Amino acid sequence: MNTYSLLLVDDEEEVTQVIERKIDWDKLGFCVIGHANNGLKALEMIEEFQPDVVMTDIRMPYMDGMQLCGEIKSRYPTTKILLFTGFDEFEYAKEAVHLEIEEYILKPLNAIELTEVFAKLKQKLDQEIDEKRNVETLQKYYMDSLPLLQANFYSTLIEGRIYEEQLEQYLKDYQIQFEAPVFGCIVIHTSTNRVPEGMNPQLLAISVERQAKEQLAPKWKAKCFAYLGNTVLIVQLRQESEISELTDECDRFCKYVHRILGAVTTIGVGAVCNELLELSKSYQGAKEAVSYRVLYGSSRAINIKEIVPKKQVDQEVSSExxxxxxxxxxxxxxxxxxxxxxxxxxxxxxxxxxxxxxxxxxxxxxxxxxxxxxxxxxxxxxxxxxxxxxxxxxxxxxxxxxxxxxxxxxxxxxxxxxxxxxSSSTKSLITKAKTYVESHYREEGLSLDDICEELGVSNSYFSSMFKKETGNSFVGYLTEYRMEKACKRLIETNEKSYMIAKSVGYTDANYFSYVFKRQYGVSPSKYRTEYAKGEK
Missing domain, CATH: 1.20.272 (Zinc Finger, Delta Prime; domain 3)
Structure with missing residues (x-):
């Protein structure tokens, strides 16, 4: 029986505890992976654990339930959301139909009602996974994949065996359109050794290819085809800088197919190019990036431009x-x-x-x-x-x-x-990130996206390297740095807490106090008082 992960979100801890105790989650096929008492904390946990279902209240500090639902649907569209509300909030919540909420549950919560809701949700989740894993569906999809002529053209193109005088005629004959000014190749490698029990490796790879067509291809206007045991996507970008966003999306895709299908995948991202006939270089770079999984691990995306510390290495030409x-x-x-x-x-x-x-x-x-x-x-x-x-x-x-x-x-x-x-390149990257924090920690909106844009790398690569080198996430490091600065001002000045909060990047004084207490176990004012007593 499939078991699905559930995150409970409510600023009243006793509510989430009651929900967890009232329901026989194991029997229903769910596992509660944790609780969050505000939307910001929930987002952190969702990024780390990627739960199948999130059940959230509306009224919460720092980020309410409606904002949280919007963020979840934007970043993790496959995650199911249950919203529980008070009667006076119900109509307000129902207006958000575009968020595709699975169910609206009125407070006070009823164990029987909750059990019925989750039983139906379990059936829906099982059905979705069965459709993705159904062998007959996969076999039919395999037979109905991209037309052979198109696939042959794409493979010939990435191998550099299409000449300029042939290109226009091929595109016309095979009804292929490329619109964007920038192109690139990504290679999706699905492990044939690490597969779920009873699953045929070839069918698993085909299932991954199908998910790539559904989730990656539309946004990036990609041509998706199987080649030499891998899935290859020729992607189209509006500008070169979008390669970092593509890398992050590929990284999330690897984690998604591992969670849903049990597939261990590595995605190699090649360098971008301005001409279709240059795609062979991008493809070779993507293939090489995949081989770096022996250093950086599987179930992730690897961008060749990020892992090669110096110049982009061309493929050496040799007869041997x-x-x-x-x-x-x-x-x-x-x-x-x-x-x-x-x-x-x-x-x-x-x-x-x-x-x-x-x-x-x-x-x-x-x-x-x-x-x-x-x-x-x-x-x-x-x-x-x-x-x-x-x-x-x-x-x-x-x-x-x-x-x-x-x-x-x-x-x-x-x-x-x-x-x-x-190693030097990685350390330099971390040093630049820390220097950037020193200069910008006062800015409320400072985020992982900002630092990665400044450094010109993807979120997934930077996050993994930062955690590997420092033992801490970037958000955790930024919070600790801000709290250290706040402590110093509490000790050395008589400024009010709200002024200190603003000086270290928090416009919401209450949230600053919440984070400070979570870090040091006491409120800012008590911290200052206890320090003063210690000095005496």
């Missing part, structure tokens, strides 16, 4: 697939994997049947490709310094074992510098 594999291991692999890749590459370099001339050409290709890799990543190595001609003269005289040692040493040096650069 083994050399490309080596570069991949330099970025993502262990020392043992790098050594194995070096050996695999050298097996193809030292082939007895090859002529000496071909061997020398291969060495020149190796050197030039290593140069491109180091330039694009802004890295250097003692073993790989000087003129290309000088390095070439050294390498042509090395026997296989000597060349292996040289290439392994260079590869490990590259790996160390890329790892250091990645």
């Amino acid at each position: 697939g083994e050399l490309l594999e080596l570069f991949k291991m330099i970025r993502l692999g262990s020392e043992a994997q790098i050594e194995e890749s070096v050996e695999n590459y050298l097996k193809h370099l030292f082939v007895p049947s090859e002529t000496l001339q071909k061997h020398h050409v291969a060495l020149m290709e190796l050197i030039s490709t290593l140069y491109r890799f180091s330039e694009n990543n802004e890295i250097s190595s003692k073993e790989f310094s000087g003129e290309m001609g000088e390095i070439y003269q050294i390498l042509i005289n090395l026997e296989p074992e000597g060349l292996k040692k040289w290439l392994l040493k260079v590869s490990l040096s590259f790996r160390e510098q890329i790892t250091d650069a990645r």
Whole structure:
């Protein structure tokens, strides 16, 4: 039996406790994950736990129930909302039909009525999930997916095998329209190893593709198709800066399909481009971003522009697939994997049947490709310094074992510098964020969106990096910083609490007191009094 998560929101704690005690939630198929006593706290909990259902009162401090419902529908449209109200609020609540409230429940709450409401809601949720998981529906959807000609065109386009003189005719023949001035590719990878029990991995991937078409494709005017075991979306943007918003939406999508379908997905977001024929670079970047899940984890979106700390790395061109594999291991692999890749590459370099001339050409290709890799990543190595001609003269005289040692040493040096650069980039990002807070903490509207817009990164990437480096969420850090400043002013000045509140970004003095007491266990005035006593 499916069990759904429920968040209770009411500023009267005894009300939520009574609701939780009155109902046999396990029997109904629900689990109460927590309580919130105001709309702002509820939003924090919804972002963290993403409950299936939110049951909220209307009248609450700081953010009332109607505002909360609007925020939920805007950010988490699949979340079901139940609104309980007093009789005098009922007509006011009913006016908000655009919020798609599941049920309006009049106070005082009745256990029998509540049980009936949640029983019906359980049936609705089960039906929605059954539709998404129904094998016959998925198989039919698989047969009725995008027309083959269109899918072939999209795959050929992202592989860079469409020429400029062909493009217009293809678009006309296949009735394809691209309208936006900026384009990009995202790659959705669904794990075939981590799937729900009894679920066919292929059908699960198709279900994820379907959800992508329903939730991501319309907003971004995306062309969605399956390619090489993944789902690929060619997205259209009004401007380049929208890539951060797209990344955040992809991140929420990964968490959504994991919660609803049990699918473990990673979405790679490639760099944007201004021409359709440049989509191959965006696709290659999106594919590379997906491979970074070994570092950043699955069930999330990874933007290639955010994780590469220096210049955007172009895909190195080499006739040897083994050399490309080596570069991949330099970025993502262990020392043992790098050594194995070096050996695999050298097996193809030292082939007895090859002529000496071909061997020398291969060495020149190796050197030039290593140069491109180091330039694009802004890295250097003692073993790989000087003129290309000088390095070439050294390498042509090395026997296989000597060349292996040289290439392994260079590869490990590259790996160390890329790892250091990645770490340095993250620390620099956090330092800039803290500096921004120091300059803007007085502004009431300072938010996660502001800081990410200033830094040019997505909310999801910044939040995960900030939490990883500091052990705290950005909102938590901002609150603590403001409270520290408030404490200092309480001790060093005679200013009124409402003035201090305003000076640290809170126009609502009551909410400031609420946050302060939650942080320190006492009100601002009592904090000042106790400090004064301690001084005496």
